[in-house]
Amino acid sequence: MSTANIAQQGEQGIARSRRSPLRAFEESRLFPLALLLPILLFFVALNVIPTIWMIGMSFYSYSLMSPAPPSFIAIDNYVKIYNDADLWSAFSRTFVFVVLAVGIETVLGVLLGFLFWGSANMPGRRVALTLLFVPMVVTPVASGLFWRLIYEPTFGVANYFVQLLTGSKIDFLTNVNWAFGAVLFVDIWMWTPFMILMTLAALGSVPKAELEAAEVDRLSIWQRLWHVIWPHGKFILMLGVLLRTIDAYKTTDLVFLMTNGGPGNITELIGLKLYRYAFASLNIGFSSALAVILLLIAISFTSIYLWVLNLRRYREGA
Amino acid sequence: MQSTRARTTVYYLILWLVAILFFLPVFWILMASFKTPNDILAVPPKFIFQPTLSNILDMLSRPNTVPYFINSLYLSITSVSLAIVVSFLAAYALSRYKFRATNFLMFLILSTRMVPAAAFVVPIFQMFNAFQWRNQFGVLMLYTMFSIPFSLWILKGFIDGVSTRYDETGFVNGASRLHVMFRVVLPQVRPGLIAAFIFNLIFVWNEFLLNFILGGPGTQMIPYALAVGLVSAGGNIDWAFVASLSTGYVLLPTIMIFLFQKYLLVGMTFGTVRGEV
Numbered sequence: 001m002s003t004a005n006i007a008q009q010g011e012q013g014i015a016r017s018r019r020s021p022l023r024a025f026e027e028s029r030l031f032p033l034a035l036l037l038p039i040l041l042f043f044v045a046l047n048v049i050p051t052i053w054m055i056g057m058s059f060y061s062y063s064l065m066s067p068a069p070p071s072f073i074a075i076d077n078y079v080k081i082y083n084d085a086d087l088w089s090a091f092s093r094t095f096v097f098v099v100l101a102v103g104i105e106t107v108l109g110v111l112l113g114f115l116f117w118g119s120a121n122m123p124g125r126r127v128a129l130t131l132l133f134v135p136m137v138v139t140p141v142a143s144g145l146f147w148r149l150i151y152e153p154t155f156g157v158a159n160y161f162v163q164l165l166t167g168s169k170i171d172f173l174t175n176v177n178w179a180f181g182a183v184l185f186v187d188i189w190m191w192t193p194f195m196i197l198m199t200l201a202a203l204g205s206v207p208k209a210e211l212e213a214a215e216v217d218r219l220s221i222w223q224r225l226w227h228v229i230w231p232h233g234k235f236i237l238m239l240g241v242l243l244r245t246i247d248a249y250k251t252t253d254l255v256f257l258m259t260n261g262g263p264g265n266i267t268e269l270i271g272l273k274l275y276r277y278a279f280a281s282l283n284i285g286f287s288s289a290l291a292v293i294l295l296l297i298a299i300s301f302t303s304i305y306l307w308v309l310n311l312r313r314y315r316e317g318a
Numbered sequence: 319m320q321s322t323r324a325r326t327t328v329y330y331l332i333l334w335l336v337a338i339l340f341f342l343p344v345f346w347i348l349m350a351s352f353k354t355p356n357d358i359l360a361v362p363p364k365f366i367f368q369p370t371l372s373n374i375l376d377m378l379s380r381p382n383t384v385p386y387f388i389n390s391l392y393l394s395i396t397s398v399s400l401a402i403v404v405s406f407l408a409a410y411a412l413s414r415y416k417f418r419a420t421n422f423l424m425f426l427i428l429s430t431r432m433v434p435a436a437a438f439v440v441p442i443f444q445m446f447n448a449f450q451w452r453n454q455f456g457v458l459m460l461y462t463m464f465s466i467p468f469s470l471w472i473l474k475g476f477i478d479g480v481s482t483r484y485d486e487t488g489f490v491n492g493a494s495r496l497h498v499m500f501r502v503v504l505p506q507v508r509p510g511l512i513a514a515f516i517f518n519l520i521f522v523w524n525e526f527l528l529n530f531i532l533g534g535p536g537t538q539m540i541p542y543a544l545a546v547g548l549v550s551a552g553g554n555i556d557w558a559f560v561a562s563l564s565t566g567y568v569l570l571p572t573i574m575i576f577l578f579q580k581y582l583l584v585g586m587t588f589g590t591v592r593g594e595v
Contacts, residue, residue, distance in 0.1 A: 026495040035411035038404040039427075039466060046463040047430050050441035057441070112336060122330045130576040131341035136586070137571035138344065139524040141541040142564035146347040149358075149557055157346060157363045193340060194586060201583050201593050236591055243587060250434040253526045257545060271434040278440045279531060291437035298437075302429040309590055 051295070058289035064282035077289035086265075087273065087290070094270040097180075098248045101187045106241055108188070109195020116196060117203050133197065135190045144257030147186045148173065173259050179266045183258055187251065191244060198240030202233035235312035242305045246298070270294065344568065350561035358557045373562040382543060383563070390539040390567075393454075394522040397461035398469075402514055404462070405469035410499050412470075413477040414485065424471065428588065431467040435527045446532055457537040460528060465518040472589025476510030477503060509581065510589070516578045517585035520571045540567045 025031060058077055062070035081087055119125055135143070150158050153171035163169050172182040206229050214224045252271035255261060261268035261276075268276075274294065278287035350358050352369040377383055412420050430438075442460065446452045451459070480503055488498040504511075526541040533542060544563055575582060583593055 022496075023494055031495065032411040032415040032417075035407040039408040039470065042404065042459070042463050042466060043427065043430075046442070046460060047438075050438055050445055053445065054438070054441040115336070116333060118329070119333055122333060124334075126576065126579055128334055128337040129579060130572065132337040133575055133579075133582060134344055134568075134572055135340055137520050137524070137575055138568050139526070139541050139544075139564070139571075141524075141526045141544050142347075142568055143343075145544060145560050146343065146350075146564055148555075149350065149561070150343060150346060155359045155361050155363060160361075160363050189340070189343065197583060197586060198591070201591055204593050239587065239591060246432045250432075252434060252436055256527075271436050274434065275436040275439075275527070278436065278443075284440065284444070287440050291440055294437040295433050298432040298434070299429050302425065302432045305432075306425060306428070 054288045054291055054295075057285055058292050060285045062283075062285040064284060070285070073285075077286050078293075080286060081289055081293065087270075090265070090268055090270050090273040093180075093265075093268065094249060097184065097187075097251070097269060098245055100184055101191070101248045102241060102244045104184075104188050105192045105195045105244060106237075108192045109197075109240075110199050110237070112192070113196045113199020113203065116200060133193050135192075136194050138190070140190075140253040141257050143186065143190060144254045147182075148258055151182060174263050176263055176266060179259055179263055183255055183267050186254065186258065187248065190254075191247070194244065195240055198236055199233075202236035202240075203229065205236055206232040235308060235315070238308050239305065239312075242301065242308065246301045246305070249297070249301070347561050348565050350557065351565040353558070353561075355556075355558045358561070373558040374566070377559055377562040377566070380559075382538075386538055386540050386543045387566075389537060390523060393458060393461055393537065393539065394519050397458050397522055398465050398515055398518040400458075401462045401465035401469050401518060402473075402511060405466055405473050405514070406504070406511075409470055409473035409477050410503065413474050414482065424474070427467045427470055431464075431588070439528060439531055442528075443531060452532055452534055454536040457529070457532055460532065461522050461525070464525070464528075465522060468518055468521075468588050469514040472510050472514045472584060473507060475589050475592070476507040480506045510584075512578065513581035513584040513589065516574050516581060520574060520585075523570060 025034075057070075059072060059074055060070040061068075061073045061076070119128075122128065150156050151172040153159060153169055153174075158172070159169045170178055172178045210228050210232075211224075214228045219227070250271055251269055252275060255267050255269055255272050256275070259267045261272050271294075274287060274290050277283055277290060349367075351373050352371070353364065353367050354370050354372070357364050357367045411417075412424070417423075446456050449456075484502050484506070485498050488502045493502070523539075524541065525539075526545065529537065529539050529542050530545065533539075540563065544560065544567070578585075583591055
């Protein structure tokens with residue numbers, strides 16, 4: 001045993017001999033639990049109890065529109081969801097939205113991220129990056145609204161340019177062929193900067209020494225990408241894609257404000273659909289069952305996210 | 319030499335162009351807030367116009383604008399501060415005492431932020447009705463819960479990065495556990511505290527759905543005002559009002575990401591990816 005250790009034990013002995021009640025509490029086994037208590041209270045009161053309540057409600061027939069008391073119907077709500085063609089189409093619409101939005105954002109973000117890679121000495125870099133990253137911190141309600149102004153059929157600026165190019169105007173948000181694309185475009189505008197940010201982070205995680213070695217060895221661009229950059233950068237890029245996937249799947253505010261699901265139900269994503277069931281038709285039992293399903297989807301996304309995160313820690317030892 | 323300099327200049331110009339392209343839609347609204355209502359509705363759109371402050375003055379003089387701004391500020395600052403205090407205590411405990419359930423708990427808490435707001439708002443709505451919590455207190459607690467997952471993740475990451483030797487040195491010198499927590503560890507995780515504060519502030523500041531459904535007069539924030547109070551007398555959207563209000567509202571997040579740019583990465587990834595851009 002080293003002298004430092006002995007000294008430490010001695011000191012602790014002294015500390016222990018003149019301990020106050022507070023000290024005694026700090027050293028007791030209860031202390032760490034006391035530190036966790038506030039967060040557990042929040043978690044239990046605002047997450048665990050509502051979730052259990054929600055799971056319970058999903059087995060009942062219960063609507064605020066009807067005077068009938070809640071009645072137990074086992075899994076009938078889930079059967080109804082399974083048979084609801086409307087819901088299936090909302091799910092598939094959301095799936096298409098997520099795949100297109102995340103796919104395009106990733107491709108654009110990676111390309112622009114590489115473009116911004118060498119910008120360390122750019123004059124006014126901080127201002128330029130602020131301008132670039134503003135779309136992702138703008139209140140979704142505000143961006144939904146001002147894109148409506150931009151898309152406006154008579155005086156919107158987008159239509160001014162469309163008319164210059166094609167000679168006619170398009171009412172983007174009420175046209176069956178354009179509404180989905182118009183909403184998708186706004187999502188891409190908002191979140192491509194995020195993928196640029198993640199690409200820059202991924203590139204930053206490649207050790208300088210390996211890049212310099214590749215330079216010395218005169219590797220081609222493709223060889224550098226595949227053998228040097230990809231093995232290090234892939235984790236952060238994957239985390240970015242997963243975070244975007246989770247976020248895109250949650251999209252509600254934006255469509256609520258821009259199109260409210262219309263025209264017809266062209267832009268009715270699953271988040272908005274759930275909101276409709278719960279607060280327009282006040283069908284608590286049915287919407288609880290739907291919420292349980294969305295919760296399970298969210299939990300599986302989170303597991304994949306953490307799996308990638310742990311994989312990275314394990315591989316990189318970070 | 320001359321040609322490489324010319325090339326870097328062109329390169330930087332391209333980067334600036336990309337940044338400005340992404341900013342352009344926001345800039346268009348910024349301009350609209352300085353246009354007269356007639357100029358906003360002009361066909362073809364006016365790119366050069368006589369600026370006016372009347373929209374902004376009109377927005378500020380409407381009875382609800384200032385109270386809603388105060389609500390936004392009050393709710394976001396209070397809930398995020400509370401969340402950070404609570405999360406710091408828990409993050410320290412989870413980092414320094416090895417509980418068996420640590421990873422599972424971290425996972426559960428993170429997953430609460432991955433759920434669409436509409437999914438858990440149904441039971442919360444009923445619960446808040448039953449307890450009569452649809453007031454400032456209830457919304458404040460909800461936003462605190464909303465800010466906890468991210469604060470916990472980021473702070474635990476940062477505290478894990480502080481070597482336990484600092485704690486031990488403290489104990490050797492007779493310091494108490496609380497002293498070590500607040501005087502030794504806390505100062506070293508300052509970047510984490512700042513990132514957690516700024517980004518939760520932006521998230522709560524921008525939140526709409528929960529506020530819309532659960533809020534009452536004491537809790538409604540500007541996004542609510544934007545969504546609800548946008549129709550003017552004629553049944554048409556009052557674009558001058560919308561433009562000036564959203565410009566005013568977007569100012570805070572914009573200033574924040576300018577001032578705290580080096581925390582942006584940590585902030586946008588729930589603290590799971592570190593580094594600067």
